[in-house]
Structures are given as C-alpha cells and as structure tokens.
Amino acid sequence: MKKVNIFVDCHVFDGNFQGTTTYIKGLYSELIKDKHYRFFLGANDIASLESIFGTHDNVVYVRLKATNKFIRLLFEIPAIIKNHQIDYAHFQYVVPPIKKCKYILTIHDVLFLDFPEYFPITYRLKNRFLFGKSAKCSEIVLSVSEYSKKQLQKHFGIDTVTVTPNAVDPVFFEPYDKAAVQAQVRDKFKISKYFLFVSRWEPRKNHYRLLKAFVEKGYYTNYNMVFVGDKAIENKEYTVYFKSLPQEIKSKIFTFNKVSFNELLLFVRGADLSIYPSVAEGFGIPPLESLAAGVPTICSNTTAMSDFSFLNECLFNPLDIQDLKDKIEIGLNDSKINQKREAMAHKFSWDQAAEEFKRALY
The missing domain is CATH 3.40.50.2000 (Glycogen Phosphorylase B;)
Structure with missing residues (x-):
C-alpha cells in the first residue's frame, strides 16, 4: 500500500x-x-x-x-x-x-x-x-x-x-514533588504562594476582572498573582486599573512573557490555584493542563469551555466578579481534583x- x-x-x-x-x-x-x-x-x-x-x-x-x-x-x-x-x-x-x-x-x-x-x-x-x-x-x-x-x-x-x-501533553500528568517545584519557582523567580493565569494578553481573556477580584477580596495579603503569556492586543482597562493600585499590591502581581515550555510547566506545577477567566475561547487548554498536574483549577463556563463539565462547581460566569470570587474560595478548598482529572483525561x-x-x- x-x-x-x-x-x-x-x-x-x-x-x-x-x-x-x-x-x-x-x-x-x-x-x-x-x-x-x-x-x-x-x-x-x-x-x-x-x-x-x-x-x-x-x-x-x-x-x-x-x-x-x-x-x-x-x-x-x-x-x-x-x-x-x-x-x-x-x-x-x-x-x-x-x-x-x-x-x-x-x-x-x-x-x-x-x-x-x-x-x-x-x-x-x-x-x-x-x-x-x-x-x-x-x-x-x-x-x-x-x-x-x-x-x-x-x-x-x-x-x-x-x-x-x-x-493535554502527557508530561502534565507525570508525578512530581510539589514542595521541590515550589522551591524551584521561589529560587528562580522569587515568587511563593501564587494564583496562576496562563494566556496571552487580550481584552477577551479577562485579566482585568481577575485582577479586580484578587484585589477586592484581599488575596494579595496571602498570595501573589502570576500572569504568564505574551502581549497580543492592548488591554487598556487592565492597564488603567493596575496603575491605580498602591505599590504594596503591585508588588504582589507578576507578569512573564516569552516563557519556555519547561518554565511554563514549572509555573503550573507550583501554583496554589489555576484560574482561567477568559470570556471566549475556541477551546481553552491551560485549565486542562493545570488540572492534569493536580493543581486546583477554576474556569470560565462560556463558549467552548462550557464543555468542561468535569469541573462542575469550579466553573463560573467570567462577567460576574462575585461569582469569580466565590469560585476562588471553592477552588482553594477543592477535594475532588483527582476525580476531575480522571474525567478530563477520559474525555480529551x-x-x-x-x-x-x-x-x-x-
């Protein structure tokens, strides 16, 4: 043949x-x-x-x-x-x-x-x-x-x-030492205890509402906020809000672009919570990657992401900041990560x- x-x-x-x-x-x-x-x-x-x-x-x-x-x-x-x-x-x-x-x-x-x-x-x-x-x-x-x-x-x-x-790339499912990874992130990037959002920068990705929820709920007192992704379309709303914040809060917000795959894997594994608040996606891989790595994950429930039914109570309306705040609390206390991980792997x-x-x- x-x-x-x-x-x-x-x-x-x-x-x-x-x-x-x-x-x-x-x-x-x-x-x-x-x-x-x-x-x-x-x-x-x-x-x-x-x-x-x-x-x-x-x-x-x-x-x-x-x-x-x-x-x-x-x-x-x-x-x-x-x-x-x-x-x-x-x-x-x-x-x-x-x-x-x-x-x-x-x-x-x-x-x-x-x-x-x-x-x-x-x-x-x-x-x-x-x-x-x-x-x-x-x-x-x-x-x-x-x-x-x-x-x-x-x-x-x-x-x-x-x-x-x-x-999801099989490497995200591989076992790892959480404490060791967090020590690597701390040594390399000077960051410990953080929420993670992986996405390029566009207004539809909803960085603004995530930052607003992070600030209004006072999460900056115990956590850092890490954004990983390259610039694509200017997000003026986010920029204006960020500039209005006091230095105390700005110092808890980190942005990284031009990140290698190995660095991305490190960021994902070291996170305390992965958040994906995008308003619209054709699919949405990052929340699946963090879930595969056993990281507590919350995600928007719109467009293609409405198909991520295995995340059930960790899905939220990306336009509703209060819903986002509520789901952050649920995510931080999620005890069903392994079941969700298995359901996701079976579906995709x-x-x-x-x-x-x-x-x-x-």
Whole structure:
C-alpha cells in the first residue's frame, strides 16, 4: 500500500509555545505512530522540531528558509509540495493560494466574528476573508471543539467540519514533588504562594476582572498573582486599573512573557490555584493542563469551555466578579481534583483526535 505523504506547516514552533503548537505537537505525536503515512514537517529550526517529535522512519524534517509568512505561503511551501509529491498539506487558519495538492485546514476558532467588540476592525475584515477563502478551497476542514465547529458552519457555510479536540501533553500528568517545584519557582523567580493565569494578553481573556477580584477580596495579603503569556492586543482597562493600585499590591502581581515550555510547566506545577477567566475561547487548554498536574483549577463556563463539565462547581460566569470570587474560595478548598482529572483525561485525548483526523482523510 502506497504511503500517503502529508506536509505539515510547523512554522509556529519557531516562536513561543501557544495553542496551535500544543495542537500540532499532540496530534502528530500520535499520527506518526501510523506507518501508513509519511510526514514532512516544515519549520525554520528543524533541529528543535526533531527534538520535539523525535526520529522516525516515516518523518522527514524540511527546513523552511522564509521567515516572512507571505513568501512562505506564496512560494516556498508550494515548491516543497511539488518536490516531495505531497498528497495532503495541513495548515492552521490560512492556506497557500497556489494549490499543488489537497488541503487540510484547522481553524481553531472564529471568535473575532462571534465577539467583534474584542477585536480591531482591520483584524476582523482581513481574517474573515482569509479564513473563509482558505476553508472553501480545502478538502478537509478541522476544528477543536463542537462550539467552534458550529460557528464555522454558521459564518462560512461549511457543510462538513471534523472536530479533532485538543488534549493535554502527557508530561502534565507525570508525578512530581510539589514542595521541590515550589522551591524551584521561589529560587528562580522569587515568587511563593501564587494564583496562576496562563494566556496571552487580550481584552477577551479577562485579566482585568481577575485582577479586580484578587484585589477586592484581599488575596494579595496571602498570595501573589502570576500572569504568564505574551502581549497580543492592548488591554487598556487592565492597564488603567493596575496603575491605580498602591505599590504594596503591585508588588504582589507578576507578569512573564516569552516563557519556555519547561518554565511554563514549572509555573503550573507550583501554583496554589489555576484560574482561567477568559470570556471566549475556541477551546481553552491551560485549565486542562493545570488540572492534569493536580493543581486546583477554576474556569470560565462560556463558549467552548462550557464543555468542561468535569469541573462542575469550579466553573463560573467570567462577567460576574462575585461569582469569580466565590469560585476562588471553592477552588482553594477543592477535594475532588483527582476525580476531575480522571474525567478530563477520559474525555480529551490525542489518540482520539488522531482517529478523527484519519477518518476525515477517508
């Protein structure tokens, strides 16, 4: 049986870890186990890529020379597809306009259409055109949640969307010494006893209300607040509120960006409480990662996160600060973390996502 050649645009691995890198890493770590397929993984730094996926007889690492996304999509990748006789090429959000094979496209969300108030108009107009056009010229369209699937069908009129749900990197489930990790965080970052929010900075992510709850409830007397994530869209409401705080409180608030995966793992494991207050998500991996690590976790109950039913009493309305405060108290005293962890692992796994992917191919 002739192997199916699949090219995967992995340029996101040349930057910092984000939702799309977690998705590609988890999905293809499972798919490469199937020797019916030959995978061509493309990025600028293929040594780093190989350290992530390993050496396999059905995996070829292809160095991308271009750092400009337009050159990569317009010229470089179409040439790679032709030279390697690729059957399918897999992209995130946007595909090359010059088509040399069948396309697989993952659109993780269209939140800019569902919640336009959180996105600049230029971003909305550009991506509505690019995502829609890319979806229409792709043979297979994937998304990561039932919520995102329904919204894709609604906005772009796509009949068939396959859900390949996100899951958690196995390393988050590995056992560890909590006290030792907290000592590492204390030594490296000068922080002890903290709440954690992992997310890039955008208004919809709701950093402002989380900070407000942290301050109004007086948690700063016993805890620090740690924000981990890169800047994306300016959050003026948060900035104004933060600047108004006395230095005593500001000194208990820490922000980190350009964080490596190992540093992220350290932050997650060392946290006393993980909080995910985002208003809107196409999926929402961070609360699953902290739960996998056995960290008390509370999470927003909106959009795709409404599917996280295993968190039950630790879900809250992200627009209701009082509800957030109440759930922080519940989270800090949660005695059912292990049951929630097991239920989450049963519901979301990369092998299930890989099976859905292969079904979509046929």
